[in-house]
Amino acid sequence: MIGVRCLGPANWTVYVQVNISVTGNFLASTRTLPSGTMLTSDDIAVRSGDLTTFPNSILTDPTQAIGKRLRAGIMSGAPLRSDLLVASWAILQGQTVRTVANGSGFSVSSEGKAISNALDGQVVQVRTSSGQIVSGIAKPNGIVDVSH
Structure with a gap:
């Protein structure tokens, strides 16, 4: 909720419900990948979507993922997060x-x-x-x- 206030002679406040979204690019897997996979450019794709629906650890730049290993397996199309990756x-x-x-x-x-x-x-x-x-x-x- 956001409050809108008038400070004029007829002092009033109205609260309005809002939905905020931030559309941007994020990385997702191109296929189901098992734990331990070292990621290459073939394993990742750039997708666009509402970044507010993802955790803060979502990756947005391929250089953040290429050459790293998966800590756990992921499904095809799953967003890539920094907490899923370890250095190779x-x-x-x-x-x-x-x-x-x-x-x-x-x-x-x-x-x-x-x-x-x-x-x-x-x-x-x-x-x-x-x-x-x-x-x-x-x-x-x-x-x-x-x-x-």
Whole structure:
């Protein structure tokens, strides 16, 4: 309800019921997708509708979803929400990775196997070819920075 008031000599107030809607674009799934799916541009579509009917976590820009994984499965046409998505792994358990150590005037690298999954920027442990376990920061493309 909104109050409309006249402050003139005939002072009065009238309350009027209103419905507010905000039409805008939001993201929806193009098909039924299982939990764990990494979203690509083929999995999402831009739809238009009343944004006030959705929770605040509704996504409106494809860059908010592409490359993220679904925390739970969703039905075809379901709106995408930020609380349904998690970042994708930069490193997967068992993946062959390249450990890199950079210093003043030098760079050393070797191969190893990731002991666990890790997001970009997280600490991950790697078993080197000699059996030694080292820790480093997960980077995209199977790189682990052990320079710290």
